[in-house]
Amino acid sequence: MHDPELYESYSQFQRRDAMELVPYIVSKMTSKKIETVLDFGCGTGFITKNIILPSLMKIGMTNKTKLYGFDVAKKMVEYASVKNAHPNVTYMVADVMKEDCEFPCKFDKIFSLHVLHWISDHE
Secondary structure: OOOHHHHHHOOHHHHHHHHHHHHHHHHOOOOOOOOEEEEEOOOOOHHHHHHHHHHHHHOOOOOOOEEEEEEOOHHHHHHHHHHOOOOOEEEEEOOOOOOOOOOOOOOOEEEOOOOHHHOOOOO
């Protein structure tokens, strides 16, 4: 999906799942006050900013926690950077299926919601 506005209009299913699962999963995690977290396949950034980030803050992470949202679609990342901007969130275009994909840091936690069906090479 490379049309962020169209995706936003049809993503209620993904949002519902995230609102049910993410807070529960995060509540079971151990955490440090400052962590670096990745949302792999962030799409428009709605779930990244509005569900993952608040869930992390509820378990005691501070404003120094850094959340990265990676997506392969440049238009999605551009949209996320504008519509779902937050000082603790950095959105980046990245194709993690490529061997030469480089990460800006190591991650303490990685989220990936509704992503696998977008990957064409399942091997």
